[in-house]
Amino acid sequence: MPSKTTTPSTTPSKTPRSPAKPRTDTAASEVKPGAPQGSAGTAQAAHGSKVQRIGYVRVSTLDQSIGRQLEGVAVDRVFEDKASGKDVQRPKLQEALRYLREGDTLVCHSMDRLARNLDDLRGIVRELTGRGVAVQFVKEQQTFSGGDSPMATLMLSLMGAFAEFERALIRERQREGIAIAKEKGVYTGGKKRLTPERVAELRARDAANGGRGRAQLARDFDIGRSTLYEYLAEAASPAA
Numbered sequence: 001m002p003s004k005t006t007t008p009s010t011t012p013s014k015t016p017r018s019p020a021k022p023r024t025d026t027a028a029s030e031v032k033p034g035a036p037q038g039s040a041g042t043a044q045a046a047h048g049s050k051v052q053r054i055g056y057v058r059v060s061t062l063d064q065s066i067g068r069q070l071e072g073v074a075v076d077r078v079f080e081d082k083a084s085g086k087d088v089q090r091p092k093l094q095e096a097l098r099y100l101r102e103g104d105t106l107v108c109h110s111m112d113r114l115a116r117n118l119d120d121l122r123g124i125v126r127e128l129t130g131r132g133v134a135v136q137f138v139k140e141q142q143t144f145s146g147g148d149s150p151m152a153t154l155m156l157s158l159m160g161a162f163a164e165f166e167r168a169l170i171r172e173r174q175r176e177g178i179a180i181a182k183e184k185g186v187y188t189g190g191k192k193r194l195t196p197e198r199v200a201e202l203r204a205r206d207a208a209n210g211g212r213g214r215a216q217l218a219r220d221f222d223i224g225r226s227t228l229y230e231y232l233a234e235a236a237s238p239a240a
Contacts, residue, residue: 051103052076056096058113060084069109073138084222097124102132110139112163121160193223199231206232 055075059082070078079096083089093114100106106128108114114137115121125135125144134145140159194202202221206214218228 051101051105053105053107054079054096054100055107056093056114057081057109058083058090058093069113070107070138073107075107089220097128100128100131100133105134105136105143107136107138109137110163111137111160115160118157118160118164121163122156125156193227194221194231202228202231 053075055070055073055078057069057078057080059069059080077099079092079099081090081092096106111121114135115124128135129144129146132146134143136143142155142159144156198221202217206217209217214228215225218225221228223231
């Protein structure tokens with residue numbers, strides 16, 4: 001009786017998956033907190049495939065130090081903005097948001113350093129955690145991720161609301177102090193609030209807008225309209 005011939009299996013082998021494409025963002029500088037950007041030790045290496053802790057720092061003026069905000073906090077890279085908390089122009093924050101990948105952690109000193117108001121805070125945290133990026137606030141000792149409980153979401157809203165309320169109280173005390181000083185006749189006005197670099201930026205934007213939208217321009221630079229016109233008038237005046 002002839003033996004049966006067995007046919008070898010011809011199941012095709014699975015095609016190996018391609019390795020994850022490393023990110024190639026080089027917009028931010030890899031710096032230690034407190035080190036000046038553009039220093040000799042600045043690295044422009046790509047992110048690579050490993051998860052990272054990305055720091056974000058915002059200071060209001062050029063003479064404030066970035067080192068104090070994330071001092072002693074381990075981060076792989078720092079993005080730094082020099083802008084008022086009200087300023088909608090925060091290019092380094094936008095770079096940081098684009099740079100972050102799933103598994104990374106965005107590290108900020110406090111909630112008010114990251115966001116302009118409560119809605120802004122919730123929007124940023126929601127967008128990042130939805131992408132699998134955790135958000136850590138050092139001052140508040142809170143970390144938020146995509147798997148947060150309803151209680152964590154409530155804490156984010158409450159703490160963000162307290163930070164916004166605190167800023168409002170500070171502004172109110174400043175206005176009251178100015179009003180009292182004016183009544184006593186001792187108010188001499190505040191110092192000019194913009195650095196020469198910011199003044200140049202303001203004038204360039206006003207020229208690009210053709211003089212339109214100056215109310216919004218004043219809000220973007222966190223100055224009053226009268227101060228805005230003073231800066232523009234100085235640019236128009238001939239040098240002595």
